[in-house]
Amino acid sequence: MPRIAGVSIPDNKQIEFSLTRIYGIGRSLSRKILAQTKIKPSLKAKDLTTEQINLLKDVIEKQYKIEGELRREIITAVRRLKEIGSWRGTRHIKGLPVRGQRTRTNTRTVRGNVRKTVGSGRKPPSEPT
Secondary structure: OOEEOOEEOOOOOEHHHHHHHOOOOOHHHHHHHHHHHOOOOOOEHHHOOHHHHHHHHHHHHHHOOOHHHHHHHHHHHHHHHHHHOOHHHHHHHHOOOOOOOOOOOOOHHHHOOOOOOOOOOOOOOOOOO
16 A cells, blocks of 8 residues: 555555545545646556655645645634634534534534434323323
């Protein structure tokens, strides 16, 4: 398994999809990097030469923010929003959707799959004594 930016890349996947295992690299950025380094996207990760791996490492680490650096930047941005008391910051604090989505329904992932309907939390009736 080749390691790029501290992440092990899966061997038996195409390199276009293997690069997406790195935090901060999606499909479009992966294609862009492969076009820049002139590596075929259909090539399997295990078939890469050491020169190609080193070229990928150089391009990714020097030109893009990935992994820890990107995570730190996102955390500091959210912390700043919370400190200045902006609307988005308060939504982050409350654990609610930040980007204007509705909250009457469809916020299960943000709220932690909380089911607040009437029938779901009903207790069984007590038995007579």
